[in-house]
Amino acid sequence: MNDTFLRACRGEPVDYTPVWMMRQAGRFMPRFAAILKKMDFLTMCRTPEIAAEVTLEPVDALGVDAAILFSDITTTVVPMGMDLKYADSNGPYFSNPVRTEADVGRLVVPQDDEGLMYVYDTVRILARELAGRVPLIGFAGSPLAMASFMIEGAMSRNYTGLRRMIFSNPATFELLMDKIRRHTARYLCAQAKAGAQALMLFDSFAGVLGPRDFREFNLPHVRRLIQDLEGTGVPIIYFGLGAGGCLDQMRDCGADVIGIDAGLDLGVAIRALGNGVSVQGNLEPYVLFQDRDQIGRRVGEVLEQGKTARGHIFNLGHGVPPGTPVDNAKALVDAVHDQSRS
């Protein structure tokens, strides 16, 4: 088995820099796009054979060093009592957003795996299919990311509802975060038990809070959640999007790997994080629209910066953009492997 990714997570020596791409199982891949014509996005998520198939597609087609479970962060909280819908125009949304203390009170923290069994079934298929090849990364949204989705009801531009709850009604917000954290811990532990060999926490709206408020309202929940995962024994990757001002806090969140977005210089981030953690990132995703030579040069710049880290997992600074040519994604993976070997 190619364990380069897992070794880099732990800061162990590697023969080359491992690479995978956020949203590598996405619409830019032909098989994914073809399936999406036949069924809706949420059905894809909820059908283990299909979710497993699209998870595997980039492993075969691109040669990446890790697979990441195909799923959507919004599905996780459905068993808590959230009513998840999907609009073609705007993606997943909740028809019953959480606005009041009573709304938060009604949310349940399920004590069994039933409502998310389709995810664990997908992981079990993948663990079997990927055996002897590359590791599988399981994932979830962070408590803050899920709180944002549940309060706003959908992707938000201004996070008005989230911010108002945090600052006007912090006790309700804390209760919400605590419920989500407990549910998410159980969800991630179950993914590891089913066969995920690393777990990634997407703190997708971490940048909503500046350092002062990140420390008070977000960090304690992230730390507690990562503590809850200790028993799994698998590496934990924390990705706080847009929160470059909070690197010192991320450093101490308990994760083995800190994901770095494209808003930071990777070398600067590594200096701020020190040598207690590995890093993952951070090529500007739209470089995938440049030509092969330009992609190669940009890969070289990121690899050079990554050398100073305890361990470096090459990735984009955000997801693969829609419309990315598959050949260019393959060229990126090849460039990482070729340049980091020499």
Place this chain on the structure above:
Amino acid sequence: MNDTFLRACRGEPVDYTPVWMMRQAGRFMPRFAAILKKMDFLTMCRTPEIAAEVTLEPVDALGVDAAILFSDITTTVVPMGMDLKYADSNGPYFSNPVRTEADVGRLVVPQDDEGLMYVYDTVRILARELAGRVPLIGFAGSPLAMASFMIEGAMSRNYTGLRRMIFSNPATFELLMDKIRRHTARYLCAQAKAGAQALMLFDSFAGVLGPRDFREFNLPHVRRLIQDLEGTGVPIIYFGLGAGGCLDQMRDCGADVIGIDAGLDLGVAIRALGNGVSVQGNLEPYVLFQDRDQIGRRVGEVLEQGKTARGHIFNLGHGVPPGTPVDNAKALVDAVHDQSRS
């Protein structure tokens, strides 16, 4: 005249820390809200007596140390050939977004003031009304902010069109940025000529580009624009939202004042910027939903950090949120004045 704001911009000694708030002339103010019930947003922008009235409202009601022209960044590029509309649901948008080289080629750089005369008329009214009171800040969107709006056609969440043009078609993007920069320079110089005593550049989507690409695709245009404004003799404020990873570049962009958003620790930002520039910022805006004591404590924290700067203009880290209680905004202004005097 209260010139505390201008003195802080230049790093001269002040008796107290001056304060104003981004979007202080906004919907949370009662007179503004009442006018908006009688006419649409763009008509407000284009009617000098009305635009002047709402600009003055917070000066009277809140006691801020500067007024900022009420306008919208989108209106600036209408004389270049952009067709500006307004949707109640989603704000201003352009019905003819710029997508191709031919679209960019069609854009004009007007050689007279005619298409924006209503702005200069507003500034002239304000210069008269504010004489002996507080300075007036004129403003514009940065070339990147306007390019984003013109390419996407509206506020965007993913900036897909912008990023694709930058990376797939950099020559077209450069031409677009150059046209916008020339037009914006003329626009800002005319505001200064009409009586604006400081000029602010809103680089509202600066965080779209990481440090590597900010340096190549954004900074040269910002620097050139600020150079174009040298003849005005007024202080220049540059605000690059979400671009905390680019502070070293902002430091050298030529501005007198660097606006700091709520994503950064102000003390950390000041250390990165050094003593060649003043800073403006950066209280978390939603603190305005806390009570008066909490607002006072948070003001104190920001003032303490601001002490290390060459000059500090107190502001929020982003605009005043919708629904902000006017009393709380007033409490913030009073807290800044009281605490910084003692």
